[in-house]
Amino acid sequence: MSKPPVLRAENITKRYGKKVVLNNASLSICERELKILIGPSGSGKSTFLQCINFLVTPDRGRVWLDGREILRTHKRDLNAYRQKVGMIFQDFNLFDHLTALANVEIGLTRVRKMGKEEACEKAMQELDKVGLRDHIAKYPAQLSGGQKQRVSIARALAMDPEVMLLDEPTSALDPELITEVLAVIKDLRANGMTMIMSTHQLNFASEVADEIIFLEDGIIVEVGPPDKILYEPECERTIQFCSKMRELYGNSR
């Protein structure tokens, strides 16, 4: 059980003006683990995830990947690090001017400098994995939300990341489409992908998470296995939040 963590973030703090959106948040994750961040909107989940790969620059805090500290001032190191940390966004952020296939290829050809043919083959494989073989020639505007999110997962997977960060991957989808994206994430989980994910899908969290982290007002309030956090939380705020979410989305038990 003493495996070293793949990714470690320590004391991440972020302020916007006077508002502290993230206060000394720390987290570490071992290979093949899935950790889920929950918490009300504005609690800092997104900021936390984006600070981990420096899409948002933290005011304070350090991040290690495979025991090596990431210095964000070293542009080359930072870009190499980001290649190894896949990111999935709430609103997909597919490149709108590129087809599904080209969206997946571009990281391979432009960042990993892979040859065109090899990149195409790999991109096809990744799109096949997320069930989009028939949609490779479509542009983002021609895809449904669920399909877009699956393309974005394929785009991240194509880089062969060591860790994936998923920032509310289903929050912009209607209920029917949520299932197809969650199914892909379960697949990833089954294949041993290391993931940190923020979500409001507590049922999903209780099913698949190794650990749940409850965040509020930028502070990590409570951490523990799903059964504890979702059903026997210690903190008053966690209890309130979880019962409200259950009221909204139904109980999984």
Added chain:
Amino acid sequence: MIESLVILYGALPYLFRGVLVTVSLVVGAMGLGLLSGIALAVGQVYGTPWTRRLIGFYVWFFRGVPLIVLLFLFYFGLFTMLGINLSAFTASIIVLGLISAAYQSQIFRGAILSLPTGQLKAARALGMSDSRAIISIILPQALRLSVPGWSNEYSIVLKDSAVTYAVGVTEVMARAHFVASRTYEHLPLYFAAGVIFLMLTFLGTKGLRLLEDRVRIPGYVR
């Protein structure tokens, strides 16, 4: 009346050779403006505060001084002072291009700023450097969005190019003026010059409209 038409008819080949000059002026100036405009726009959006300030100053200057003043200032003033020996034609392309760069930079800047910030974030998340992301992700989208504004800029540069006759470039207007003052047939010649500019505007904006349709991203409805 008949006599005017005969004179006009005789002058047409001479005028049409001027069209070549006008078109070269516009293509040169728009091309120079395109390349510099893109660089200025990128610098103004993503550059350091000092870069932005410098570009802001450039845009303020070239948008704020009348074309004819700039033409005289550069052609008779600056280039002569620096001992740079340029033809009126080349100097005009440079001046028109520098001005167009200022206007075009603002077209591109607006287009870049209209893109969702998530595009750059997603590119960075893949490990792209910022310059790579700008080249592969931001500009291909921003330039598509810029075509309508660019078409507007084209018609302005086209008409501005007529002013270069003041430094002796033998474009359409200069030739019309030359024939008119020699034959005293002002009306038909300036009318013809006007029609030529109208046709060039029409063809250019029509062409750019086709380009706009061609580069439209599938799935986006108008």
